[in-house]
Amino acid sequence: MADGYAQASGQLAVANVHVQPGIANALSGILNAARTRVPLLVTVGQQVSGLLATEPFLGGDVLGMARPLAKAVFEPTTGEALGHDVRAAIDIALTPPRGPVVLSIPLDVQAGSAPAGADARDPLPATREPAPDRVQAAARLLEQARSPVLIAGDGVADAHAVSALGHLAERLGAPVFGEPMAARVALAWNHPLWAGQLQPFGDEIRRALEPHDVAFAIGMPVFRLFGHSPGAPLPEGIRLVHAEVDPHEVGKNHRPQVGLVGDPGRTLRSLLEALGPRDAASADRSRVVRRQIAERRRRARRAAVAQLGGPGIPPAAFASAVASSVGPNDLVVDEAVTSGRALRALICSRRPGTWLAHRGSALGWGLPAAVGAAMARPGQRVMSLHGDGGLLFGISALWTAARERTPLALAVADNRGYEILRAGLEGLTGSAEAEWPGLRLDEPELDLPGLIRAHGATVEQVDHKGALGDAFSDLWERSVDGPAALVVRVSGRTPRVGHPLP
Numbered sequence: 001m002a003d004g005y006a007q008a009s010g011q012l013a014v015a016n017v018h019v020q021p022g023i024a025n026a027l028s029g030i031l032n033a034a035r036t037r038v039p040l041l042v043t044v045g046q047q048v049s050g051l052l053a054t055e056p057f058l059g060g061d062v063l064g065m066a067r068p069l070a071k072a073v074f075e076p077t078t079g080e081a082l083g084h085d086v087r088a089a090i091d092i093a094l095t096p097p098r099g100p101v102v103l104s105i106p107l108d109v110q111a112g113s114a115p116a117g118a119d120a121r122d123p124l125p126a127t128r129e130p131a132p133d134r135v136q137a138a139a140r141l142l143e144q145a146r147s148p149v150l151i152a153g154d155g156v157a158d159a160h161a162v163s164a165l166g167h168l169a170e171r172l173g174a175p176v177f178g179e180p181m182a183a184r185v186a187l188a189w190n191h192p193l194w195a196g197q198l199q200p201f202g203d204e205i206r207r208a209l210e211p212h213d214v215a216f217a218i219g220m221p222v223f224r225l226f227g228h229s230p231g232a233p234l235p236e237g238i239r240l241v242h243a244e245v246d247p248h249e250v251g252k253n254h255r256p257q258v259g260l261v262g263d264p265g266r267t268l269r270s271l272l273e274a275l276g277p278r279d280a281a282s283a284d285r286s287r288v289v290r291r292q293i294a295e296r297r298r299r300a301r302r303a304a305v306a307q308l309g310g311p312g313i314p315p316a317a318f319a320s321a322v323a324s325s326v327g328p329n330d331l332v333v334d335e336a337v338t339s340g341r342a343l344r345a346l347i348c349s350r351r352p353g354t355w356l357a358h359r360g361s362a363l364g365w366g367l368p369a370a371v372g373a374a375m376a377r378p379g380q381r382v383m384s385l386h387g388d389g390g391l392l393f394g395i396s397a398l399w400t401a402a403r404e405r406t407p408l409a410l411a412v413a414d415n416r417g418y419e420i421l422r423a424g425l426e427g428l429t430g431s432a433e434a435e436w437p438g439l440r441l442d443e444p445e446l447d448l449p450g451l452i453r454a455h456g457a458t459v460e461q462v463d464h465k466g467a468l469g470d471a472f473s474d475l476w477e478r479s480v481d482g483p484a485a486l487v488v489r490v491s492g493r494t495p496r497v498g499h500p501l502p
């Protein structure tokens with residue numbers, strides 16, 4: 001919930017959890033926040049310092065548990081140290097690359113006198129400029145490119161640099177791909193140079209980049225992959241410019257021709273300055289690229305529309321109903337896993353601030369994040385998209401939304417199982433027909449409407465295509481002053497994911 005609140009407000013959010021069991025429970029949320037670079041302060045109670053050596057109930061090595069995931073961890077032993085550590089924790093969480101910081105506070109420190117002068121100061125500004133000679137080198141490479149391509153990560157939206165990215169794409173006449181598993185919108189999905197999101201598999205990335213001779217990746221790791229695939233993600237001979245705020249990422253997986261460490265907004269502005277006005281070659285290229293992208297979008301849309309038929313409510317029909325019911329200003333928080341896959345092709349066009357997605361991979365992020373986002377943006381309608389499996393990991397957030405009367409529309413794609421795992425096993429084994437144990441949620445069948453109702457939300461269920469449009473309008477109407485849910489009984493399988501192991 002704090003994660004969604006921080007993402008939707010653009011500010012630090014604070015979550016407080018109960019001693020060692022609380023941090024154990026919070027680790028998946030800390031993992032999600034770390035992967036999406038969400039600024040969180042997680043405070044956790046700790047046993048009385050003097051008891052810790054005796055391994056008491058509820059206390060222990062809280063920092064050791066959080067250290068591999070959190071950006072930093074603190075456990076002050078005095079009131080003065082507490083004041084210092086709170087300030088340091090907030091600064092670290094908010095300094096790009098942002099992330100969760102854990103502050104464990106022993107009970108005796110909590111009960112001691114309040115630290116003096118603990119007011120937080122303004123966070124450190126993200127003003128880091130990339131080195132000017134590197135900017136010049138990157139500009140030369142991009143200028144001489146026959147066919148440049150841009151790949152934009154979540155860091156672009158984090159740095160409020162989306163329009164600068166659009167200017168660079170126009171300046172170069174280059175298509176813009178989104179990084180795999182992006183959580184944010186790096187360029188409006190209906191921008192004529194937006195080429196769509198890369199898939200998190202090396203061979204699919206390579207195929208997308210193959211026509212190009214220079215790739216400029218900004219605000220992202222190059223690349224965070226989901227699974228094995230044959231060959232490397234970068235085509236042979238392509239030259240890479242990698243711009244990132246985190247120096248650890250530059251050259252970690254692929255050595256760039258030019259590495260730029262700095263704030264993505266400043267990097268883009270410096271590059272645009274170094275490049276100067278657009279030349280005729282870029283303008284020509286831009287026309288060709290726009291045509292190619294428009295044609296590719298038409299093809300993707302046709303392919304998605306072809307999946308709307310068939311018995312029951314296929315996953316694409318769920319996505320299509322969402323695409324039709326969501327307005328340009330509504331915020332979509334997407335953990336629909338397989339059932340949301342066709343959304344982009346079905347023109348649910350999104351611009352920055354209207355879409356958040358699951359990047360951390362610890363299930364159960366979506367519903368709580370949507371509740372937090374709705375609290376942070378009281379004037380904006382929020383729709384949470386969920387699979388039935390993931391819903392079970394975070395359903396208690398619905399009770400909080402009911403209690404706080406948080407307006408929220410929850411659309412659950414109920415395929416009665418963990419479809420992504422079946423599709424992934426099909427990818428690994430090549431077998432579509434195998435029945436894998438433990439992937440179905442239908443024996444006994446879960447009473448999802450009952451479960452939702454028990455948490456204080458209104459709920460309807462829909463199981464035929466013809467009723468979808470009205471059901472989604474009704475969902476928005478029911479969600480005006482509290483949480484409302486629609487359970488969509490989705491049928492049929494989704495395409496395989498991934499490849500067999502070598």
Ligand SMILES: Cc1ncc(C[n+]2csc(CCOP(=O)(O)OP(=O)(O)O)c2C)c(N)n1
Nearest residue numbers: 337338361362363387388389390418419420
């Ligand atoms: C905490 C956690 N446990 C297990 C997983 C593995 N996992 C990823 S997706 C998924 C199934 C999701 O099911 P559902 O939300 O119904 O979406 P569907 O795949 O059916 O579209 C599972 C179990 C995970 N990502 N996180």
Ligand SMILES: [Mg+2]
Nearest residue numbers: 387388389417
């Ligand atoms: Mg499911």
